[in-house]
Amino acid sequence: MPAPASALAFAMLAALACSCQTTSSAPTAPTGAPSASSQEAATADERAAQVAAEAWLAVVDSGAYAQSWGDAASFFKGTVDQGRWEAQLNGARTPLGKVLSRTLKAVRYATTLPGAPDGQYVVLQYATAFTNKQGAAETVTPMKDPDGQWRVSGYYIK
Secondary structure (H helix, E strand, O other): OOOOHHHHHHHHHHHOOOOOOOOOOOOOOOOOOOOHHHHHHHHHHHHHHHHHHHHHHHHHHOOOHHHHHHOOOHHHHHHOOHHHHHHHHHHHHHHHOOEEEEEEEEEEEEOOOOOOOOOOEEEEEEEEEEOOEEEEEEEEEEEEOOOOOEEEEEEEEO
């Protein structure tokens, strides 16, 4: 019997304990009066994180779950065992079928998230239609790894 989607959510919440809800498709500015250069840097980071997230999602969509673990952020790999990740993702994604469409709905840059070390994160929310589930919501959270590359540190399907 495949693992339910909630098991995948648990695995990902262990990797990044964050419900990360946003209600706007516009990037959220940090508190205070940020400078134009900090806003530009956040926007550039959001774009780079989105590119990394969508490349990682393509790996997941292809069923290469072991590779998705290998391509994930170091924080993620230190928190979720590869075998457990593959089993959880297989149990959650396989029953959904193929991705029919995926639309970016919200983007939020953050430097702190609950249960995660301080760092640079971008929370991306997608409205996704699968063959067997039309109204899914995916949350993908890339973080900037110590080597300066954006890699996925969290993934949640609802």
